[in-house]
Amino acid sequence: MTVGLFIPCYVNQFYPEVAIASLELLEKQGLKVEYPINQTCCGQPMANSGFENFAKKTYELFVKNFYHYDYIVSPSGSCVYHVKEHFDIVDQTDEVTHVRSGIYEISEFLVKILKKENFNSYFPHRVGLHQSCHGLRGLNLGKPSEIIGEEYSVTKKLLNNVKGIEIVLLEREDECCGFGGTFAVAEEAVSVKMGIDRINDHINQNVEVITATDMSCLMHLEGIIRKRNLPIKVKHLVEIINNTM
Amino acid sequence: MIDHPQAAKIFNEDVERVNWHDKSLWVVRQKRDKVASEVKGWETLRSLASGIKAHTLSNLDEYLIQFENQAIKNGAKVHWAENAEEHNKIVFEILNEHNAKNVVKSKSMLTEECGLNHYLEKKGIDIVDTDLGERIVQLAKEPPSHIVMPAIHKKREEIDELFHQHLNTELSGGDEVYLTREARKHLRQKFLDADGAITGVNFAVAETGTIVVCTNEGNADMGVHSTKLHIACMGIEKIIPSQKHLGIFLRLLARSATGQPITSYSSHFRSPQKGNKFHIIIVDNGRSKHLGRPDFRSSLHCIRCGACMNTCPVYRRSGGHSYNATIPGPIGSIVSPGFDLNKYSSLPFASSLCGSCADICPVKIDIHDQLYKWRQVLTEKIHKNRFKSFVMFIAGFIFARPSTYRLSGKLANISLRFLPKSIIDNLIKGWTRERMLPEVPQSSFEGWYKKNRKT
Numbered sequence: 238m239t240v241g242l243f244i245p246c247y248v249n250q251f252y253p254e255v256a257i258a259s260l261e262l263l264e265k266q267g268l269k270v271e272y273p274i275n276q277t278c279c280g281q282p283m284a285n286s287g288f289e290n291f292a293k294k295t296y297e298l299f300v301k302n303f304y305h306y307d308y309i310v311s312p313s314g315s316c317v318y319h320v321k322e323h324f325d326i327v328d329q330t331d332e333v334t335h336v337r338s339g340i341y342e343i344s345e346f347l348v349k350i351l352k353k354e355n356f357n358s359y360f361p362h363r364v365g366l367h368q369s370c371h372g373l374r375g376l377n378l379g380k381p382s383e384i385i386g387e388e389y390s391v392t393k394k395l396l397n398n399v400k401g402i403e404i405v406l407l408e409r410e411d412e413c414c415g416f417g418g419t420f421a422v423a424e425e426a427v428s429v430k431m432g433i434d435r436i437n438d439h440i441n442q443n444v445e446v447i448t449a450t451d452m453s454c455l456m457h458l459e460g461i462i463r464k465r466n467l468p469i470k471v472k473h474l475v476e477i478i479n480n481t482m
Numbered sequence: 483m484i485d486h487p488q489a490a491k492i493f494n495e496d497v498e499r500v501n502w503h504d505k506s507l508w509v510v511r512q513k514r515d516k517v518a519s520e521v522k523g524w525e526t527l528r529s530l531a532s533g534i535k536a537h538t539l540s541n542l543d544e545y546l547i548q549f550e551n552q553a554i555k556n557g558a559k560v561h562w563a564e565n566a567e568e569h570n571k572i573v574f575e576i577l578n579e580h581n582a583k584n585v586v587k588s589k590s591m592l593t594e595e596c597g598l599n600h601y602l603e604k605k606g607i608d609i610v611d612t613d614l615g616e617r618i619v620q621l622a623k624e625p626p627s628h629i630v631m632p633a634i635h636k637k638r639e640e641i642d643e644l645f646h647q648h649l650n651t652e653l654s655g656g657d658e659v660y661l662t663r664e665a666r667k668h669l670r671q672k673f674l675d676a677d678g679a680i681t682g683v684n685f686a687v688a689e690t691g692t693i694v695v696c697t698n699e700g701n702a703d704m705g706v707h708s709t710k711l712h713i714a715c716m717g718i719e720k721i722i723p724s725q726k727h728l729g730i731f732l733r734l735l736a737r738s739a740t741g742q743p744i745t746s747y748s749s750h751f752r753s754p755q756k757g758n759k760f761h762i763i764i765v766d767n768g769r770s771k772h773l774g775r776p777d778f779r780s781s782l783h784c785i786r787c788g789a790c791m792n793t794c795p796v797y798r799r800s801g802g803h804s805y806n807a808t809i810p811g812p813i814g815s816i817v818s819p820g821f822d823l824n825k826y827s828s829l830p831f832a833s834s835l836c837g838s839c840a841d842i843c844p845v846k847i848d849i850h851d852q853l854y855k856w857r858q859v860l861t862e863k864i865h866k867n868r869f870k871s872f873v874m875f876i877a878g879f880i881f882a883r884p885s886t887y888r889l890s891g892k893l894a895n896i897s898l899r900f901l902p903k904s905i906i907d908n909l910i911k912g913w914t915r916e917r918m919l920p921e922v923p924q925s926s927f928e929g930w931y932k933k934n935r936k937t
Binding site: 297429 | 493494508519524799836838861870871877883887895910917918919929
């Protein structure tokens with residue numbers, strides 16, 4: 238099984254450790270993993286701003302980079318959701334449909350495709366799970382609190398198997414962090430307020446580390462945390478899962 | 483005119499108020515979760531309701547005619563209005579015919595949409611909103627900030643002040659029992675003096691020609707039963723095919739709206755009492771046009787429960803008035819652009835696209851997806867922001883070219899590391915005023931990968 242690793246543009250630039258953890262974690266499972274060097278972006282920044290026509294060429298390049306892999310895996314629920322949900326403005330060739338059906342957010346890939354939940358991870362901290370919306374509601378990585386039904390969560394399954402970890406219940410289990418791409422700048426006041434409230438929910442439960450399936454949420458929260466010198470850190474879920482004793 | 487981001491910024495200047503507003507609505511959301519989870523098959527009910535609405539909208543012409551025929555048989559008089567002006571004119575003519583000068587009205591978002599109050603006031607008619615929340619905002623000369631809880635933005639103390647000013651009450655420090663009793667006294671007199679009653683319509687049953695009005699205060703019934711004239715105003719999308727479908731919607735409506743199992747009053751109006759008159763006005767006002775927009779037509783499923791507002795993290799932190807539309811919040815943001823693309827151009831962007839609205843919607847409107855689609859329409863039809871358009875074009879250009887992308891990545895990395903902070907902050911102040919940029923690492927992942935994996 239050959240896996241193409243898709244690393245979102247801002248993770249590549251700002252958070253290489255998240256990409257390295259993703260790569261290592263997949264490699265440890267005996268998979269052949271490649272990072273196609275010509276990859277750029279999923280096109281979401283343009284499309285969510287209302288300019289999906291400017292993103293067409295980016296979509297085509299994405300498909301060109303990834304169609305020959307059995308699976309495409311990424312440490313971003315948001316980008317994966319975008320490829321699955323919004324690549325319908327380009328011709329639906331076999332390559333395009335293969336990419337759209339074969340792309341997975343990494344925690345879902347581990348649990349549903351590799352069928353593994355325990356990675357001998359070790360992380361002795363109080364952790365709050367921020368459920369990134371596109372992974373939660375877009376990819377159904379868990380049951381959103383609005384939906385009435387049986388509880389399930391791919392991400393919680395993974396975290397529950399981490400040794401030494403203390404998962405903390407939040408007052409609002411899946412409230413949005415307020416990032417939302419260009420929303421963060423266009424609606425600065427509300428975006429920042431949402432971020433502050435999200436962080437405070439964690440701080441009130443004495444959380445040491447906020448984790449999530451999307452670094453974009455964490456980048457926004459970390460930006461506020463560092464600006465205000467708040468006593469809390471952020472870490473992507475793969476960094477926790479890839480951390481062993 | 484100020485747009486949503488500006489209005490939201492002003493709202494956020496009072497942090498305590500934002501926290502209070504957010505929490506008030508969150509409590510309603512929690513009540514809804516609790517009561518919805520007690521219903522076996524809640525998600526099935528949602529699917530059924532969505533299916534019934536989709537079916538009805540696809541056969542709306544036939545159901546409307548069926549409804550009209552039945553209503554006429556029942557003794558109602560049915561009027562058709564193509565737009566707000568026609569609607570208002572019809573209401574006035576009916577009132578005039580009956581020489582009605584004091585009119586009581588129960589909650590109706592349609593009459594808000596048509597600007598009926600203002601129109602009738604200019605014609606010298608005393609029109610009184612009898613829903614308590616609506617009466618509060620009417621006295622304050624404000625539009626409702628929420629479709630179910632019109633005065634949710636007002637604190638008790640402010641209502642105290644308002645009643646003191648308009649109803650000559652004692653200042654009570656916001657004593658809700660006292661204020662409610664006073665409001666009741668005030669409204670009772672209005673009911674006694676009334677010579678005409680207007681109600682909205684929650685559901686119109688085609689099979690029976692019945693209209694159903696849901697209230698918690700019984701104010702629709704009080705109005706209808708204290709006068710000889712009942713005018714019911716409904717949008718064409720209020721139709722449901724038959725009585726058996728009603729139960730599905732009644733089970734969903736109040737639970738989604740306020741977390742009650744059912745509204746205190748679900749009143750079925752079929753025929754006028756002997757000697758009384760019953761008029762039904764069926765209004766289009768842009769709805770058939772909206773029905774012709776395949777990407778957006780399902781927003782006409784809406785049963786006006788307001789659950790999307792209560793759950794929306796943006797609505798809770800910006801307030802209903804920041805939308806500057808008859809219907810605020812997520813559903814308002816996908817309905818309003820259909821009325822006026824220019825005026826409401828900031829609304830589809832007033833969302834982080836978290837999708838909570840779509841998951842809570844009892845009739846399964848894909849609200850977040852429609853917000854995304856309106857954004858595409860807006861940038862195509864309105865070139866308001868040339869700079870943003872330029873930036874997005876450049877981004878699209880770079881992301882389509884790997885070598886240009888790599889070069890820009892390197893340039894960005896170097897600039898962020900070595901340019902003075904003041905220059906960077908000025909370039910991207912929308913981010914850096916309240917947030918730090920991430921610390922820039924020595925090497926990108928790509929650089930690391932080339933060194934450590936690729937030979």
